[in-house]
Amino acid sequence: MTHSPPASPPPAHALRDAGGPQDAPADHATPPHRLHTSSPAYRPAGLLPVPASSFTSAITRMLLASDGSTTLLLEALTGGPISVHLQSLTDQPAAGMPADVRALLQLTSDATVTIRRSLLHDHHDTPLSRNEVITPPSTPLLQRIATDPAHPLGLNLIAHDIDHSRHLRCTGLARWSANQRETASKAYLIRAAAIPLMLVWETFNPAVVPRGLHGPASHPATRFAS
Helix, strand or coil: CCCCCCCCCCCHHHCECCECHHHCCCCCCCCCCCCCCCCCCCCCCCCEECCHHHECCHHHHHHHHCCCCHHHHHHHHHCCCCEEEEEEEEEEEHHHCCHHHHHHCCCCCCCEEEEEEEEEECCCCCEEEEEEEEECCCCHHHHHHHHCCCCCHHHHHHHCCCCCEEEEEEEEEEECCCCCCEEEEEEEEEEECCEEEEEEEEEECCCCCCCCECCCCCCCHHHCCC
8 A cells, every 4th residue: 555755645545444534633614605725626527617606596506505415405405315326336547537636636646546426316216416426545434435326425424424524616507418508516525634535526407406597697518528
C-alpha cells in the first residue's frame, strides 16, 4: 500500500475500519452559497453552471443548495422510502480522470477509482434522480458501501455511523435524458475531515423536481459537452 508524504492530507485508503472516518475530527460543511473554497473546483462535463437561487421552485432550490442527505430530502418530498436501481459499477484508472477529479479525490497516478451509476426511485417506482459517484481507493467498509447495489450511498454512510460532510461544488442544469431538455443538477464532494470519500453528481427528474428558472433559461442542448 502506498502512503502519502507526511505533509499531505491522508488519502481515503489510509483509513482503517477500526479507526475510520467516524473517528476523525468533525468537519463543518461549506455553506451552500460559498462554492469558492480552498478545494479545487469541480464541474462535470454535462453540467451547465446555474446558481441554485435562479430556480423558481423552492423545492428545487432546497435540493440544490442543501449540504445534507439528498436521499432523506427526497424521502420527505415523496412521503415514502427511496430505493436504488444500480445501472453500472466499473473501475477506471485515475490517470484517465479529469484533473479536477484527481485533485479533489487526492488520487495518485497509479490509483484506480470506482464509478457507480444509479437511479433513485420512490415507493411508486418513479425515478427521482440519476447519480454518478466516483470513489477513490478506500477501506473495505467504504468499498462495500460504494458497491452495495441495494442501498443509497448517503443512507449507507449514516447507517454505518460514518461521520461525513458534503461540500457543494456546482449547481446548474444537465440532461435528464437524450429526449428531454436540461433539468436541475448538482455536484458535491463527501469528506470525512480532510479525507475525500466520494465525488457525487446528481441530476433530478424534471417530472418531480421543477426545472423552471427566473429569467431566460439556457435551453439549447448543444450548450452541453457530449
